[in-house]
Amino acid sequence: MKILVVAATAMEIAPFIAQQNNVEVLITGVGAPACMYKLTQHLLTQQYNMVIQAGIAGTFKNSIALGDTVLVKNDVFADLGIYERDQFFTLFEKGFIAADEQPYKNGWLHNHYNIDVNLPWVNAITVNTVSDQITQTNLFLKKFDADIETMEGAAFHYVCLQQQIPFLQLRSISNYVGERVKTNWKIKESITSLNHHLQQIITQLQSTPL
């Protein structure tokens, strides 16, 4: 099985890279535009059976602990929309995109691939601007009721769905959304957990017949 591992920063998958395990790695840079460009460019010339995005993330939910690792079932470009009279509308709500228009399913970028691992599947939002303003956190929480937030997930889902390549988005929780005091983040713990699960998933995939 030919697998590509994608991450925003090399730091997030440094332990995995250090193992040199014959799996290709693509570092896209932080944010959705860089992820979209780099991944699309790469996939136009290389073929894979599976692409895995691995990274850290913020969570909205107290039921998710820092250091926990999750898989993302649905993602969305949360701040792609229109502000009108102090109200935020998505492009679906404004009728610019139909909720089930390719590659969307009910307004989400849905991953229909399943893997038999003991990790929770969650819903995510992707933002261009990470904010410590409670108004932004509450707005997105009310609108999408997602579990976690990243800056690249929806871009990753969008490209893989359009290119029809099986994919997994693996995230470990480093912080609560809105928390910008980095000393309150659990970066080291989340990276350790992320890389442990990444290696486990890859070992499992490599032992699965195509």
Ligand SMILES: O=C(O)c1cccc(C(=O)CC[C@H]2O[C@@H](n3cnc4c(=O)[nH]cnc43)[C@H](O)[C@@H]2O)c1
């Ligand atoms: O400061 C460090 O030591 C450090 C080490 C590794 C990675 C980082 C990052 O800042 C990675 C940025 C990456 O993390 C995602 N992320 C993490 N928390 C959130 C959040 O609350 N909201 C949105 N995105 C988050 C994001 O995908 C970035 O690409 C720092």
